[in-house]
Amino acid sequence: MTGFAKDFPILAQKVYGKRLVYLDNAATTQKPNSVIDTISDFYKTDYSNIHRGVHYLSERSSERYEKTREKVSDFIGARNSSEVTFTAGTTDAINQVARSLEPSLRGNEVLVTGVEHHSNIVPWQMAEAKLKAIPMDEDCNLLLDSVDITDKTKLVAISHVSNVLGSVNDIKEITEIAKDHDVPVLVDAAQSIQHLPLDVKDIDCDFLVASGHKMYASTGAGVLYTNDRFSDLMPAKGGGGMVDKVSLEKTTYQEPPLRYEAGTPHIAGIISMGASIDYMQKIGLEKIEKHENDVYSYARDRLLEMDNVTVYGNTTRMCGSISFNLDQVHHYDVGLMMDKMGVAVRTGHHCAQPLMESLTIEGTVRASFALYNTKEDVDRLIEGIEKVEMMYT
Ligand SMILES: *Cc1c(COP(=O)(O)O)cnc(C)c1O
Numbered sequence: 001m002t003g004f005a006k007d008f009p010i011l012a013q014k015v016y017g018k019r020l021v022y023l024d025n026a027a028t029t030q031k032p033n034s035v036i037d038t039i040s041d042f043y044k045t046d047y048s049n050i051h052r053g054v055h056y057l058s059e060r061s062s063e064r065y066e067k068t069r070e071k072v073s074d075f076i077g078a079r080n081s082s083e084v085t086f087t088a089g090t091t092d093a094i095n096q097v098a099r100s101l102e103p104s105l106r107g108n109e110v111l112v113t114g115v116e117h118h119s120n121i122v123p124w125q126m127a128e129a130k131l132k133a134i135p136m137d138e139d140c141n142l143l144l145d146s147v148d149i150t151d152k153t154k155l156v157a158i159s160h161v162s163n164v165l166g167s168v169n170d171i172k173e174i175t176e177i178a179k180d181h182d183v184p185v186l187v188d189a190a191q192s193i194q195h196l197p198l199d200v201k202d203i204d205c206d207f208l209v210a211s212g213h214k215m216y217a218s219t220g221a222g223v224l225y226t227n228d229r230f231s232d233l234m235p236a237k238g239g240g241g242m243v244d245k246v247s248l249e250k251t252t253y254q255e256p257p258l259r260y261e262a263g264t265p266h267i268a269g270i271i272s273m274g275a276s277i278d279y280m281q282k283i284g285l286e287k288i289e290k291h292e293n294d295v296y297s298y299a300r301d302r303l304l305e306m307d308n309v310t311v312y313g314n315t316t317r318m319c320g321s322i323s324f325n326l327d328q329v330h331h332y333d334v335g336l337m338m339d340k341m342g343v344a345v346r347t348g349h350h351c352a353q354p355l356m357e358s359l360t361i362e363g364t365v366r367a368s369f370a371l372y373n374t375k376e377d378v379d380r381l382i383e384g385i386e387k388v389e390m391m392y393t
Contacts, residue, residue: 003291004283005372007032018342021377026163026191026321026368027346028213031276035217038275039268050267051241051258065267068274069257072223075277076189076208077199080228085260086270089222090190091119093209094157096224096260097186098123099236101155105129109152111183113142113169114358115162118351120188124157133354134158134174139314140167144174149181156185160192164350164366165313166296166321168192175204184230190214193223194370195292195319197285200225216370217276218269226256237262280371288371292319296369299378306382308389312359323350323364326385328392331365337391338365341384 005011008030013020022030042064048057050065066081073081087093098105110124114133124131132153135143140162149156156178161168175185186207189198194215200208206229212221226233235242235253239262244252253259280288296319303311308327325331335347348363349356356362367381 003372003374004032005374007034007279008372009033009036011372015342016340021343021373021380023367023369023373023377023381024344024346025194025370025373026214026350026366028219029194029216029370030372031216031218031272032279034279035272035275039218039272042268042271047268049264061267064271064274065265068271071274071277075198075281076193076223076225077201078225079201082231082256083200083225083228085224085226085257086265087209087222087224088220088266089211089213090117090188090209091123091211093207093222093224094119094186094188095123095126096236097207097209097226098127100233102127103234104154108154109150111147111149111153111156111158111178113158115140115165115167115169115352115355116157116159117163117188117190118353120157120159120186121354124155129154140165140312141315142169142174144170144177147174147177149178149183153181153183156183157188158185159188159190160198161189161195161320162313162352162355163191163321163368164323164352164355164364165315166191166318166323166368167313167315168196168317168319171205172203179204191320194280196289200227206230212269212273212276215273215276216279217273218266220266221269221273223273224260226260228256231256231259233260235259235262239263283371289319292369292371292373295373295375295378296320296322298375299367299369299381302378302382303385306385309385312361312364321366321368323366325361325364326389326392329388331363334365334385334388337388338381338384341380341387343380343384345381 046060048061050062106128110129184206187205189210193210206227208225213219242262312323331347346366
């Protein structure tokens, strides 16, 4: 194993007699030793419930939990750690925002893009908002001159990076346009937080959401950044920990962040996000970006060279995921055969059916990259595709 893969014990294994090449990172990333050890050590030494007890372990757990909040807050460039709420993940975070904003969304419109993940579509529909998409060209570049914000637009909710195409949307520009109309902006950073440096102050968004498990940390842990302009939203969830005073007649709520954190969270999972941020920062975000960009560009170039392969999307900036199809072979069959060659890719609609519809396809093969992938992994992918093609021609 070369490069950063040595930090990820799961990648040392062989599958079907071959070194595992894991290219399903947009679905979830593997965990480095430091994250695994943090979770294990936390249960061995500090575990208890947080913000509840005065006893030793509870204090230690609370302290580590709150330190993680500081770390996440710094990592995304928040002004204040009270703007960072821990959630169960991106889906949970978006659902919470939808619930909180529901009174203003109902019967109105949310502006999205045509590349959104279902979790940035369905919650808005459940809040009875109508979705409108920013138009895009045939390469899937957003046409920002055609952004149509009306009196009915109550929120702009856009992914930073597409989990299907790897297209990077110009969220700063979109936020600027939205701000001209006084419309709040939510950024779905599930596919960018692990690849690109983020700064919510610079983006100037109102909400930003991400999942721990896609940034080398645990499942069941996520981030909801809420600009302190929204410090008095109706909490989406009620329960223990988020209240100031409760009587049977009336309840008053805490200030953020606790206001938005009802019930016992996934404490170890959330603390593991601190360990994954430490891991990434130790390598350096710029170094990660550069390395990933080299591998990604190499993969794209090699795929584009292939005669019977269609690659989807071609935007000014791209990272993370590449979607493609072979002319002769169904995506599902490609995935199955690649698996037997030890290469893990994803096939299907990738929770983005509206995008599939606009590309007039049912699904794609998706290779998605993380910091531990290398050009050798790309070579294995390409070799695999060549073998699949030979079997079918
Ligand atoms: C994965 C993903 C989500 C949903 O994240 P969960 O961790 O499954 O809640 C939302 N948006 C994008 C762009 C994603 O890639």
